[in-house]
Amino acid sequence: MSNPSSDLQNFRESRQIMNEKILDLDHLGIKRFFNLDTNTYRDGALPSQTKELLGLVASAVLRCNDCIDYHLEQCAASGSTKEEIIDAMNVALVVGGSIVIPHLRHAVQTIETLENEGAL
Amino acid sequence: MSNPSSDLQNFRESRQIMNEKILDLDHLGIKRFFNLDTNTYRDGALPSQTKELLGLVASAVLRCNDCIDYHLEQCAASGSTKEEIIDAMNVALVVGGSIVIPHLRHAVQTIETLENEGAL
Amino acid sequence: MSNPSSDLQNFRESRQIMNEKILDLDHLGIKRFFNLDTNTYRDGALPSQTKELLGLVASAVLRCNDCIDYHLEQCAASGSTKEEIIDAMNVALVVGGSIVIPHLRHAVQTIETLENEGAL
Amino acid sequence: MSNPSSDLQNFRESRQIMNEKILDLDHLGIKRFFNLDTNTYRDGALPSQTKELLGLVASAVLRCNDCIDYHLEQCAASGSTKEEIIDAMNVALVVGGSIVIPHLRHAVQTIETLENEGAL
Amino acid sequence: MSNPSSDLQNFRESRQIMNEKILDLDHLGIKRFFNLDTNTYRDGALPSQTKELLGLVASAVLRCNDCIDYHLEQCAASGSTKEEIIDAMNVALVVGGSIVIPHLRHAVQTIETLENEGAL
Amino acid sequence: MSNPSSDLQNFRESRQIMNEKILDLDHLGIKRFFNLDTNTYRDGALPSQTKELLGLVASAVLRCNDCIDYHLEQCAASGSTKEEIIDAMNVALVVGGSIVIPHLRHAVQTIETLENEGAL
Numbered sequence: 001m002s003n004p005s006s007d008l009q010n011f012r013e014s015r016q017i018m019n020e021k022i023l024d025l026d027h028l029g030i031k032r033f034f035n036l037d038t039n040t041y042r043d044g045a046l047p048s049q050t051k052e053l054l055g056l057v058a059s060a061v062l063r064c065n066d067c068i069d070y071h072l073e074q075c076a077a078s079g080s081t082k083e084e085i086i087d088a089m090n091v092a093l094v095v096g097g098s099i100v101i102p103h104l105r106h107a108v109q110t111i112e113t114l115e116n117e118g119a120l
Numbered sequence: 121m122s123n124p125s126s127d128l129q130n131f132r133e134s135r136q137i138m139n140e141k142i143l144d145l146d147h148l149g150i151k152r153f154f155n156l157d158t159n160t161y162r163d164g165a166l167p168s169q170t171k172e173l174l175g176l177v178a179s180a181v182l183r184c185n186d187c188i189d190y191h192l193e194q195c196a197a198s199g200s201t202k203e204e205i206i207d208a209m210n211v212a213l214v215v216g217g218s219i220v221i222p223h224l225r226h227a228v229q230t231i232e233t234l235e236n237e238g239a240l
Numbered sequence: 241m242s243n244p245s246s247d248l249q250n251f252r253e254s255r256q257i258m259n260e261k262i263l264d265l266d267h268l269g270i271k272r273f274f275n276l277d278t279n280t281y282r283d284g285a286l287p288s289q290t291k292e293l294l295g296l297v298a299s300a301v302l303r304c305n306d307c308i309d310y311h312l313e314q315c316a317a318s319g320s321t322k323e324e325i326i327d328a329m330n331v332a333l334v335v336g337g338s339i340v341i342p343h344l345r346h347a348v349q350t351i352e353t354l355e356n357e358g359a360l
Numbered sequence: 361m362s363n364p365s366s367d368l369q370n371f372r373e374s375r376q377i378m379n380e381k382i383l384d385l386d387h388l389g390i391k392r393f394f395n396l397d398t399n400t401y402r403d404g405a406l407p408s409q410t411k412e413l414l415g416l417v418a419s420a421v422l423r424c425n426d427c428i429d430y431h432l433e434q435c436a437a438s439g440s441t442k443e444e445i446i447d448a449m450n451v452a453l454v455v456g457g458s459i460v461i462p463h464l465r466h467a468v469q470t471i472e473t474l475e476n477e478g479a480l
Numbered sequence: 481m482s483n484p485s486s487d488l489q490n491f492r493e494s495r496q497i498m499n500e501k502i503l504d505l506d507h508l509g510i511k512r513f514f515n516l517d518t519n520t521y522r523d524g525a526l527p528s529q530t531k532e533l534l535g536l537v538a539s540a541v542l543r544c545n546d547c548i549d550y551h552l553e554q555c556a557a558s559g560s561t562k563e564e565i566i567d568a569m570n571v572a573l574v575v576g577g578s579i580v581i582p583h584l585r586h587a588v589q590t591i592e593t594l595e596n597e598g599a600l
Numbered sequence: 601m602s603n604p605s606s607d608l609q610n611f612r613e614s615r616q617i618m619n620e621k622i623l624d625l626d627h628l629g630i631k632r633f634f635n636l637d638t639n640t641y642r643d644g645a646l647p648s649q650t651k652e653l654l655g656l657v658a659s660a661v662l663r664c665n666d667c668i669d670y671h672l673e674q675c676a677a678s679g680s681t682k683e684e685i686i687d688a689m690n691v692a693l694v695v696g697g698s699i700v701i702p703h704l705r706h707a708v709q710t711i712e713t714l715e716n717e718g719a720l
Contacts, residue, residue: 002490010602018705025708029400029690036392037698040214044389045203050170051211057174058181058215059699061339063544064663066702067215083165090509091171094160095178095187097337098517099301099539102546105498108505122370130242138345145348149330149524152516157338160509179339181699183424184303186342210389217697218397219419219661222426225378228385250362258465265468269450269640276632277458280574284629285563290530291571297534298541298575299459304423306462307575323525331531334520335538335547400694405683410650411691414657418695421579421658427695443645451651454640455658455667457577459541482610543664570629578637579659582666585618588625 004109005116011069041074049078053088060092063099065106072110076120082111085120124229125236131189161194169198173208180212183219185226192230196240202231205240244349245356251309281314289318293328300332303339305346312350316360322351325360364469365476371429401434409438413448420452423459425466432470436480442471445480484589485596491549521554529558533568540572543579545586552590556600562591565600604709605716611669641674649678653688660692663699665706672710676720682711685720 023031041051052074059067075085089107093100114120143151161171172194179187195205209227213220234240263271281291292314299307315325329347333340354360383391401411412434419427435445449467453460474480503511521531532554539547555565569587573580594600623631641651652674659667675685689707693700714720 015705018708021708021712022704025686027686027690029396029404030686030693030704032392032396033690033693033698036389036396037214037701040211040389044210045201045207046173050173051207053166053170054174054177054208054211055215058177058212061178061182061337062215062699064699064702067699081165086505086507086510087165087171088174090164090507090513091160091174092178093337093510093513094157095175095182095338097301097333097340098335098513099542099544099547100337101514101517102544104502104510105495108498108501112501135345138348141348141352142344145326147326147330149516149520150326150333150344152512153330153333153338154341156509156512156516157341164509181697182339184339184342187339206385206387206390210387210393213390213393213697215698217661217693217700218393218695219422219424219427220697221394221397222424224382224390225375228378228381232381255465258468261468261472262464265446267446267450269636269644270446270453270464272632272636273450273453273458274461276629276636277461277574280571280629284570285561285567286533290533291567293526293530294534294537294568294571295575297538298572301538301542302459302575304459304462307459321525327525327531328534330524331520331534332538334517335535335542397694400691404690405681405687406653410653411687413646413650414654414688414691415695417654418657418661418692421577422661422695441645447645447651448654450644451640451654452658453577454637455578455655455662457541457573457580458575460577566625566627566630570627570633573630573633578633579662579664579667581634581637582664584622584630585615588618588621592621 005113008069008110008113011066015066015070047078049075049080052078053080053084056085057088057092057095060089060100060103060107061096063096063103065103068103068107069110072107072114073119076114082115082120085111125233128189128230128233131186135186135190167198169195169200172198173200173204176205177208177212177215180209180220180223180227181216183216183223185223188223188227189230192227192234193239196234202235202240205231245353248309248350248353251306255306255310287318289315289320292318293320293324296325297328297332297335300329300340300343300347301336303336303343305343308343308347309350312347312354313359316354322355322360325351365473368429368470368473371426375426375430407438409435409440412438413440413444416445417448417452417455420449420460420463420467421456423456423463425463428463428467429470432467432474433479436474442475442480445471485593488549488590488593491546495546495550527558529555529560532558533560533564536565537568537572537575540569540580540583540587541576543576543583545583548583548587549590552587552594553599556594562595562600565591605713608669608710608713611666615666615670647678649675649680652678653680653684656685657688657692657695660689660700660703660707661696663696663703665703668703668707669710672707672714673719676714682715682720685711 041048056071059071161168176191176195179191281288296311296315299311401408416431416435419431521528536551539551641648656671656675659671
């Protein structure tokens with residue numbers, strides 16, 4: 001079993017480096033999409049905290065571990081508790097079925113790392 | 121263009137009739153799944169209202185109009201406003217991309233019907 | 241609620257007409273794919289009956305009603321019973337989650353029509 | 361079998377009415393997404409004609425009939441021939457598998473309607 | 481190329497550790513889902529052996545390597561031969577298209593490891 | 601962060617070894633599918649160069665990194681420029697949504713490796 005803590009740290013670094021390279025491509029459509037994506041989770045009719053949970057569940061049913069990790073961090077940062085995050089993941093599990101289980105395993109590893117970091 | 125109001129009413133009736141036929145099949149696994157599904161959206165660490173929004177966004181990114189209609193009704197019944205529902209659909213649109221747009225069109229039709237019925 | 245029996249009959253007719261038009265396009269790659277597809281479900285290491293159940297479950301988790309209808313007919317024709325078909329659909333429901341439920345409703349309608357026709 | 365020609369006309373009208381209602385919701389994120397979506401297919405490093413074929417194949421493997429219809433119209437309008445469109449659909453069929461076949465049937469119906477209208 | 485044999489062993493260990501952590505979360509809905517999932521593949525109208533093949537094909541078309549590995553082990557344990565498993569994977573390939581090929585490569589690696597272990 | 605250059609080299613070697621093992625299975629259906637897949641991207645009504653871009657976008661919206669890497673190599677080999685490839689990936693991003701972003705990051709890493717190799 002690999003080290004979940006350094007896995008998450010590697011993902012964070014790789015994500016930042018590659019996002020910068022993507023913006024450096026200077027493709028206007030891609031830059032606008034990234035800007036739109038960031039703004040989506042700002043407080044609006046729904047608070048940011050709820051929208052990060054929506055992003056987490058969408059990522060889980062679409063089965064994207066990198067997206068799950070990113071939204072788990074944002075859920076913790078916007079004030080959701082571990083119990084609320086697990087309850088959201090249960091919705092993803094029931095909607096998306098057993099095919100979501102490997103991603104639930106991944107999420108629980110990341111949640112543990114965030115707890116160890118004091119971020120959750 | 122068909123009549124969205126009678127479309128929604130047809131869906132409700134068809135959904136109820138067919139769900140009864142499914143439970144009449146008397147397959148223990150299927151019956152337990154339906155029971156589990158219902159319980160998922162009850163108040164827990166997250167309130168039912170939030171979980172219905174999670175169900176809505178999961179249904180939208182997985183692109184299932186029947187599931188969207190069902191969760192729109194439940195979102196309205198559990199106290200979400202039209203503005204909150206639209207803000208949740210925007211998360212689904214950005215996560216899921218332009219392929220979600222036809223389902224956003226469908227959702228906006230159903231939202232209008234729910235408003236006309238006084239349910240939203 | 242529309243008439244499931246005539247819905248299935250319409251699907252059969254439309255499917256045959258359109259498949260002929262597709263083959264008339266005379267695109268070699270498409271013709272070879274259709275030929276390959278037909279041969280897939282012939283007796284091999286696994287009997288045709290089992291492979292039609294595999295095709296049914298694949299269609300259900302990928303959530304394609306037309307494909308479900310086609311494989312339900314082939315499952316019935318290759319000797320599976322209603323109980324076996326329902327047990328296969330339960331696997332699809334658990335793997336694919338509640339998003340499969342509308343397709344389970346559709347399948348149960350088609351199964352009823354096949355029973356009424358004496359085909360199952 | 362329903363009337364493919366009026367089906368396409370209904371889709372066009374419904375699409376326009378609902379898109380206007382969506383923009384009337386006045387959600388900034390949604391409006392920006394629609395704007396971004398439109399700009400995506402303008403001439404850039406790749407010509408619009410190629411990008412509409414890319415949009416068609418993406419719609420086909422993601423199995424969205426409304427999106428297929430929209431991009432078929434745009435492919436015809438931007439100068440692709442029927443033979444080129446069919447060759448693009450063959451790529452979608454091989455990448456996406458037999459689950460794409462019902463959408464290929466739908467596409468061939470729409471192509472026929474576009475031919476009858478003199479648009480292709 | 482990594483070592484497929486130790487990859488599979490790592491997956492088994494990680495899967496067991498993480499499943500225990502998931503059950504330790506003590507979320508009733510998640511625990512019931514796991515229980516339901518296990519029961520799905522027990523002998524019913526269809527024998528366990530057939531249902532494991534259904535689970536394998538569902539996992540392959542939904543493109544989940546961890547799920548493929550799990551069901552390959554269960555297929556071998558419930559008595560399917562290598563030839564039957566390959567014939568099932570061919571159904572997944574034709575239904576799901578060339579996008580399934582990387583998962584077919586993964587499956588063939590795991591099958592080889594199971595053969596080397598004497599499990600298949 | 602792992603080494604993208606050796607990652608791509610490992611993928612190439614693993615892909616070749618495993619494809620040979622798949623063909624050695626001697627399953628007629630699988631062999632015919634692989635043959636069909638190869639022929640799909642040959643010059644036809646559309647040139648190979650355009651069809652590789654179609655394969656790339658289909659792979660990106662279906663979110664398969666191995667398929668993205670393969671088609672990136674083929675896009676470069678068939679004469680597409682980096683700017684054209686990025687413009688195609690932007691279509692995939694808008695159609696497929698933010699869930700495609702991790703695969704865009706992967707693609708940009710591979711594009712950089714192909715540039716370093718002088719292949720793009």
